[in-house]
Amino acid sequence: MKIALIGAGNLASHLATALHRKGSVIVQVYSRHFSNAEALARKIDAEALDDLSQLDSSIDVLIFAVSDHAIPTLLECLGRRNDSLLIHTAGSVALDVFRAYSENYAVLYPLQTFSKAKPIDFSEIPVFIEANSEAALSKTKLLAGMLSDNVREANSQQRKQLHLAAVFACNFTNHLYELSSQLTEAAKLPFEVLLPLIRETADKLRTLSPHDAQTGPAVRNNWQVMEEHMRLLEERPDLQKLYELLSESIIKRHLL
Amino acid sequence: MKIALIGAGNLASHLATALHRKGSVIVQVYSRHFSNAEALARKIDAEALDDLSQLDSSIDVLIFAVSDHAIPTLLECLGRRNDSLLIHTAGSVALDVFRAYSENYAVLYPLQTFSKAKPIDFSEIPVFIEANSEAALSKTKLLAGMLSDNVREANSQQRKQLHLAAVFACNFTNHLYELSSQLTEAAKLPFEVLLPLIRETADKLRTLSPHDAQTGPAVRNNWQVMEEHMRLLEERPDLQKLYELLSESIIKRHLL
Numbered sequence: 001m002k003i004a005l006i007g008a009g010n011l012a013s014h015l016a017t018a019l020h021r022k023g024s025v026i027v028q029v030y031s032r033h034f035s036n037a038e039a040l041a042r043k044i045d046a047e048a049l050d051d052l053s054q055l056d057s058s059i060d061v062l063i064f065a066v067s068d069h070a071i072p073t074l075l076e077c078l079g080r081r082n083d084s085l086l087i088h089t090a091g092s093v094a095l096d097v098f099r100a101y102s103e104n105y106a107v108l109y110p111l112q113t114f115s116k117a118k119p120i121d122f123s124e125i126p127v128f129i130e131a132n133s134e135a136a137l138s139k140t141k142l143l144a145g146m147l148s149d150n151v152r153e154a155n156s157q158q159r160k161q162l163h164l165a166a167v168f169a170c171n172f173t174n175h176l177y178e179l180s181s182q183l184t185e186a187a188k189l190p191f192e193v194l195l196p197l198i199r200e201t202a203d204k205l206r207t208l209s210p211h212d213a214q215t216g217p218a219v220r221n222n223w224q225v226m227e228e229h230m231r232l233l234e235e236r237p238d239l240q241k242l243y244e245l246l247s248e249s250i251i252k253r254h255l256l
Numbered sequence: 257m258k259i260a261l262i263g264a265g266n267l268a269s270h271l272a273t274a275l276h277r278k279g280s281v282i283v284q285v286y287s288r289h290f291s292n293a294e295a296l297a298r299k300i301d302a303e304a305l306d307d308l309s310q311l312d313s314s315i316d317v318l319i320f321a322v323s324d325h326a327i328p329t330l331l332e333c334l335g336r337r338n339d340s341l342l343i344h345t346a347g348s349v350a351l352d353v354f355r356a357y358s359e360n361y362a363v364l365y366p367l368q369t370f371s372k373a374k375p376i377d378f379s380e381i382p383v384f385i386e387a388n389s390e391a392a393l394s395k396t397k398l399l400a401g402m403l404s405d406n407v408r409e410a411n412s413q414q415r416k417q418l419h420l421a422a423v424f425a426c427n428f429t430n431h432l433y434e435l436s437s438q439l440t441e442a443a444k445l446p447f448e449v450l451l452p453l454i455r456e457t458a459d460k461l462r463t464l465s466p467h468d469a470q471t472g473p474a475v476r477n478n479w480q481v482m483e484e485h486m487r488l489l490e491e492r493p494d495l496q497k498l499y500e501l502l503s504e505s506i507i508k509r510h511l512l
Contacts, residue, residue, distance in 0.1 A: 010471075069480055092473075092481045112453055113471045118463050120456070126449045150452075154445065161443035164485050168495075169436035169450045170457045171472030172502045173429045178466035178509065180425035187417035189410065193382045194425045195461060196406075197367055200376070201426045202458035205451060207374055210434035215266075215369045216427030217348075224325060225348045229420050238508070239424075242501060246428045249494060253434065 001139070004028040004059045005046075006074060008036040010114040011089060012065035013043075015147070018122040020044040022146040028056060052077050061139070063108070064088040075101050085139055091163025094156040095130050106131035106140040109159055110148070113170050122147045128154040128162065179239060211253070218250035257395070260284040260315045261302075262330060264292040266370040267345060268321035269299075271403070274378040276300040278402040284312060308333050317395070319364070320344040331357050341395055347419025350412040351386050362387035362396040365415055366404070369426050378403045384410040384418065435495060467509070474506035 003024060005016055008031035016026055026046045031037035034050035041048035049055065052074070055062075061084065064071055068090045075086075078101070086098045086105040098105035109128045114120065127148040131137035137153075144151040154162065177198060181191040204213040217225040226247055233240045259280060261272055264287035272282055282302045287293035290306035297304035305311065308330070311318075317340065320327055324346045331342075334357070342354045342361040354361035365384045370376065383404040387393035393409075400407040410418065433454065437447040460469045473481040482503055489496045 067476065068478065092484060111449060113457055113460070113469075115460060115464060115469055115471065117468075118460055124452050126452060150449075152445075152449070154443075158443045158445060160484070160488060161439055162445065162449070163481075164488055165436040165439035165443070165450060166453055167472055167485065167499075168432045168439065170453050171470070171474065171506070172498075173432050173454070174457055174460075174466055174469055174471070175474075175502060175506050175509075176424045176429050176432070177461060178470065179505070180421040181466055183417055183421035183424065187410075187414045187421070189408075189414060189418065191465075193367060193406075193408070193418070194421060196380050196382060197369060197422055197426050198429070198458050198461060201369055201430055202454050204369070204371060204374055204430075205433065205454060208371060209447075210430055210437055212373075213369075213371055213430055214427070214434065215371065215430070216423055218427065218431075220323065222324065225419075228348060228416070229423065232416060232420055238505060242428075242505065243423075245498060245501060246431060249435070249498065250427070250431050252494070253431075 001025070001060045001143070002027050002056070002058060003061045003063060004030065004055055005040075006030045006062060006064045007066035007070075008033070008040040009065065009067075010116050011110070013040055013116060014114045014120055014122070015063070015065055015089065015110070016040055016044050016046075018147050019143075024143075024146060027059070028054075030055070057083075059084055061085045061087060061143070064090075068093050071097055085136055087140060087143075091166065092160055094160075095132060096156075098132075104131075104133055104136040104139075106136045107156070107159065108140055108144050109154075109162070111162060111166060113166075113174075123149050126150045126152065128152055128159055130155055130159065179242070214250065214254060216250070218247040219254045221251065221255055257281070257316045257399070258283050258312070258314060259317045259319060260286065260311055261296075262286045262318060262320045263322035263326075264289075264296040265321065265323075266372050267366070269296055269372060270370050270376055270378070271319070271321055271345065271366070272296055272300050272302075274403050275399075280399075280402060283315070284310075286311070313339075315340055317341045317343060317399070320346075324349050327353055341392055343396060343399075347422065348416055350416075351388060352412075354388070360387075360389055360392040360395075362392045363412070363415065364396055364400050365410075365418075367418060367422060369422075369430075379405050382406045382408065384408055384415055386411055386415065435498070470506065470510060472506070474503040475510045477507065477511055 003026045028047045029041040030049040037048035086102045107130045110125045112125045127144045129140045259282045284303045285293045285297040286305040293304035342358045363386045366381045368381045383400045385396045
């Protein structure tokens with residue numbers, strides 16, 4: 001399989017490095033910023049491009065690892081590529097975005113959060129695949145299997161829902177970490193003191209459901225503490241609002 | 257040090273087990289439910305009580321590991337105990353709750369989430385201590401040092417703020433896990449597919465600040481995806497409200 005990679009951002013970098021390590025050949029890397037394409041291409045012995053017309057015509061698989069809204073624009077520029085399997089990696093983009101552009105297309109969605117500065121072990125990441133044909137599916141399965149030991153099929157609707165679940169479980173969670181770091185800072189204590197708690201909260205899910213793992217003043221219906229917390233947040237009405245809404249949501253699910 | 261433990265709940269059990277393992281002698285365990293006191297006392301070779309008047313008068317240290325609002329009531333029943341060091345373990349209760357009841361009193365607050373079903377390594381848990389006298393402080397430091405390698409002093413105001421930070425970093429975070437499990441369930445996918453993502457989100461904080469670790473549609477200001485997520489949540493107005501508020505909060509901190 002001769003692969004070209006469209007994109008050189010966080011996900012593209014992690015994907016390219018993982019595939020390269022497994023012996024996959026990525027021949028070209030495209031980014032509209034040549035320097036980004038070059039930086040990634042150098043790591044995996046590929047050619048860097050900032051012009052889609054220079055894509056090798058013998059490419060078997062074209063992987064789009066770009067932001068959601070860039071996919072339709074890039075396809076427009078690229079035109080029809082009947083001989084290539086087109087794959088995107090986006091949680092919220094439907095499979096049929098490719099319909100007008102090839103006979104064979106698929107999605108390969110790794111359910112993970114990628115930051116450039118942090119290396120990641122791809123093998124444990126759940127990868128969700130979907131394809132428009134048996135041929136596309138089997139090729140995509142092969143590719144996904146090189147990356148991860150945890151490959152499943154999911155249709156576009158399931159994938160969208162997964163992406164939404166991931167926003168709650170990861171993006172919003174990380175934002176709560178940021179808010180809590182502002183609170184430790186206000187107490188002149190380093191954020192690091194929260195790390196064992198944060199790790200244990202995530203780790204508990206190995207043995208308990210999140211429902212059974214719930215602790216804290218809301219689930220104990222401890223109004224004195226909740227009221228005192230609201231007072232402590234008097235100068236942070238934004239945090240008060242979140243505190244109220246999240247506590248109500250816990251109470252609704254545990255006590256009503 | 258002859259120790260008595262008031263309480264037999266989650267925190268009391270973890271504390272008692274950890275102290276017992278380190279060779280500390282807990283002679284009595286009190287709970288208003290005798291069966292609870294007995295179950296814990298059996299594990300650590302202590303005497304079980306459900307009557308405070310039976311507390312041994314030669315007890316050096318009395319540790320209260322009970323819910324916040326139970327502390328004043330128990331102290332009332334107990335009366336003045338000038339010869340004992342009184343210690344509580346609550347995030348949101350001030351040190352001076354003990355003022356009328358002894359000459360020496362302290363707080364030993366382990367910043368962690370405790371569930372009965374899950375054993376825990378106490379040594380990495382940050383423990384925050386505060387005391388009213390040098391004598392009380394040095395005894396409490398000794399006790400805390402047996403439990404944890406990470407002991408710090410913090411006053412009552414800092415401890416309250418820490419507890420509040422912990423509600424955001426742990427209790428609210430865990431609730432987001434529960435909400436995300438409802439979303440995977442709705443997609444007929446097992447919650448377990450989110451676990452690598454959840455672990456990585458927590459793990460990232462070893463190398464990145466939560467601010468730098470932020471990913472997702474809000475921090476990319478991706479309105480198409482956010483609007484689609486709001487549509488997907490049409491039948492869950494409670495989740496829509498949280499989605500909106502948390503996304504706004506991310507945008508405020510990253511883009512404005």
